[in-house]
Amino acid sequence: MTAGEMDVAARHRLAKSEHFDVLIIGAGLSGIGGAFRLQQRCPRRTFAILEARDSIGGTWDLFRYPGVRSDSDMFTLGYAFRPWTGRKSIADGPSILQYVRETAREYGIDRRVRLNHRVVRASWSSERALWLVEAERGAGAERAHFTCEFLLMCSGYYSYAAGYTPDFPGIARFGGQVVHPQDWPDNIDYTNKRVLVIGSGSTAVTLVPELAKSAAHVTMLQRSPTYIVAWPDEDAIADALRRYLPAKTACTLTRWKNVLAGIYFYRLCKKRPERAKAMILDGVRAALGPHYDVSTHFMPRYNPWDQRLCLVPNGDLFTSIGHGATTVVTDAIETFIETGVKLRSGRELEADLIVTATGLNLQLMGGAEIDIDGQPISAGRALSYKGAMCSDVPNLAAVFGYTNASWTLKADLICSYVCRLLNYMERHGHRQCTPRNRDSSIELLPPVNFTSGYFQRAMDKLPKQGSRKPWRIYQNYILDIMTFRFSALDDGVLEFSGVGSAPGRPQTSRDGRPVEGATAP
Numbered sequence: 001m002t003a004g005e006m007d008v009a010a011r012h013r014l015a016k017s018e019h020f021d022v023l024i025i026g027a028g029l030s031g032i033g034g035a036f037r038l039q040q041r042c043p044r045r046t047f048a049i050l051e052a053r054d055s056i057g058g059t060w061d062l063f064r065y066p067g068v069r070s071d072s073d074m075f076t077l078g079y080a081f082r083p084w085t086g087r088k089s090i091a092d093g094p095s096i097l098q099y100v101r102e103t104a105r106e107y108g109i110d111r112r113v114r115l116n117h118r119v120v121r122a123s124w125s126s127e128r129a130l131w132l133v134e135a136e137r138g139a140g141a142e143r144a145h146f147t148c149e150f151l152l153m154c155s156g157y158y159s160y161a162a163g164y165t166p167d168f169p170g171i172a173r174f175g176g177q178v179v180h181p182q183d184w185p186d187n188i189d190y191t192n193k194r195v196l197v198i199g200s201g202s203t204a205v206t207l208v209p210e211l212a213k214s215a216a217h218v219t220m221l222q223r224s225p226t227y228i229v230a231w232p233d234e235d236a237i238a239d240a241l242r243r244y245l246p247a248k249t250a251c252t253l254t255r256w257k258n259v260l261a262g263i264y265f266y267r268l269c270k271k272r273p274e275r276a277k278a279m280i281l282d283g284v285r286a287a288l289g290p291h292y293d294v295s296t297h298f299m300p301r302y303n304p305w306d307q308r309l310c311l312v313p314n315g316d317l318f319t320s321i322g323h324g325a326t327t328v329v330t331d332a333i334e335t336f337i338e339t340g341v342k343l344r345s346g347r348e349l350e351a352d353l354i355v356t357a358t359g360l361n362l363q364l365m366g367g368a369e370i371d372i373d374g375q376p377i378s379a380g381r382a383l384s385y386k387g388a389m390c391s392d393v394p395n396l397a398a399v400f401g402y403t404n405a406s407w408t409l410k411a412d413l414i415c416s417y418v419c420r421l422l423n424y425m426e427r428h429g430h431r432q433c434t435p436r437n438r439d440s441s442i443e444l445l446p447p448v449n450f451t452s453g454y455f456q457r458a459m460d461k462l463p464k465q466g467s468r469k470p471w472r473i474y475q476n477y478i479l480d481i482m483t484f485r486f487s488a489l490d491d492g493v494l495e496f497s498g499v500g501s502a503p504g505r506p507q508t509s510r511d512g513r514p515v516e517g518a519t520a521p
């Protein structure tokens with residue numbers, strides 16, 4: 001196709017496009033929360049939510065394995081604007097899904113969701129100060145086209161196509177069934193079966209005690225241990241507050257209690273890791289008794305919070321081990337065999353069903369291709385601005401929650417910040433806002449200081465964080481409140497401009513003067 005023909009095709013697509021001020025991508029916990037904030041704080045802005053799947057709910061709709069539940073408390077995982085009234089603080093997946101869907105219904109957000117719209121491409125036109133968004137409609141090749149001024153990516157952090165399964169040698173040889181928790185079949189029957197669960201992350205420790213209720217026996221096979229903490233699934237303080245206070249006040253107080261406790265414990269882990277380690281391991285020893293080999297199976301080689309901690313509600317995993325329904329084996333897989341797996345130690349584990357709880361495939365921007373004036377962006381080479389926007393990418397924010405606290409805390413700060421930004425731009429007549437790093441002394445650092453496999457596997461695809469603000473990513477809700485709610489929007493790094501200001505063209509500041517350091521064409 002010649003350049004002229006391409007231009008005609010682009011104009012044709014543009015003419016057919018439906019326009020919204022804002023497009024939210026994804027109707028999970030974050031997308032529904034983001035829509036609420038837009039309705040509340042930018043009531044004049046038009047918006048729609050494009051959702052790839054045929055239902056609302058994201059993670060909480062996709063994951064259907066037995067016992068699926070939150071691993072952080074619902075007072076912080078739930079929305080600040082709609083109190084979590086469920087009895088359990090560590091809640092089951094179906095209750096969370098119901099909560100997300102009820103929120104969407106209650107605030108009329110469900111009417112703004114376009115289901116079966118998978119965004120495959122978003123192209124920014126500096127000339128028009130617009131995103132041209134292309135979505136695949138349904139399973140076929142039918143395409144829908146949209147334009148918007150601002151893109152709010154709430155597409156989560158992993159690929160919905162498939163979970164991560166390592167290349168296990170000989171896997172095809174196994175005579176039983178192999179299942180990944182992300183793709184749990186409805187009709188699977190594990191009653192009286194020998195089940196082998198590979199992994200010891202939050203999915204594995206959720207699944208194991210649940211499967212053990214009806215399986216003949218469950219073995220949790222881990223290459224190396226994880227820190228596991230027993231936690232009550234009900235919050236006695238929250239219950240007491242609820243008895244005397246209105247639901248919203250009780251929920252807010254409980255949220256702050258949990259936020260502060262979480263920050264305190266995280267800091268303890270970072271400042272005095274030996275003490276934190278001793279506390280966690282003492283808890284495991286108390287649950288499993290003096291004869292259990294805690295150091296082999298529950299004492300990781302890393303410090304607490306170098307990887308995500310796993311919560312087990314009411315110590316259900318430990319109870320299941322205590323009853324003999326579950327065994328933990330710490331060893332590496334040499335190969336799958338017809339009857340199960342052979343381990344490096346030479347031991348063989350027999351199984352009828354093998355569950356590969358081996359993680360997710362990290363994916364940003366919902367897998368969509370993003371370009372700026374025809375130049376594809378490379379997220380791996382970009383700097384993250386406040387953990388919400390990307391250097392040199394105009395009018396786009398992406399929600400990425402905390403690694404050490406509930407996702408929704410940061411999602412809500414980012415969505416509220418986007419509203420603040422949109423209102424500011426409207427007041428000042430700006431059409432574009434683009435974070436630009438003009439400070440060569442900013443060091444590029446990994447986005448998270450986590451050693452978890454799924455981060456390590458995708459590190460080169462993630463935007464980096466910088467050594468100083470506003471390029472730092474804080475895993476701290478209180479610091480982020482200052483960053484998102486109270487810091488100046490026009491901070492000299494976020495560049496505001498009108499229509500037609502392509503990257504590389506002279507940029508203008510609020511008062512119309514060229515921005516220092518801006519390059520001429």
Ligand SMILES: Cc1cc2nc3c(=O)[nH]c(=O)nc-3n(C[C@H](O)[C@H](O)[C@H](O)COP(=O)(O)OP(=O)(O)OC[C@H]3O[C@@H](n4cnc5c(N)ncnc54)[C@H](O)[C@@H]3O)c2cc1C
Nearest residue numbers: 026028029030052058059070071072119155156366406407
């Ligand atoms: C099993 C499990 C348990 C978890 N438990 C917790 C917990 O207890 N606490 C916690 O803080 N976090 C937890 N997390 C992390 C969890 O994903 C977040 O808490 C939260 O659900 C993320 O919400 P989200 O809306 O940002 O993303 P998601 O729930 O992933 O939703 C993203 C939505 O975007 C849609 N989408 C993606 N790409 C596109 C595209 N290209 N076009 C259109 N739509 C698209 C998806 O279909 C989906 O509906 C858990 C994750 C898993 C997998």
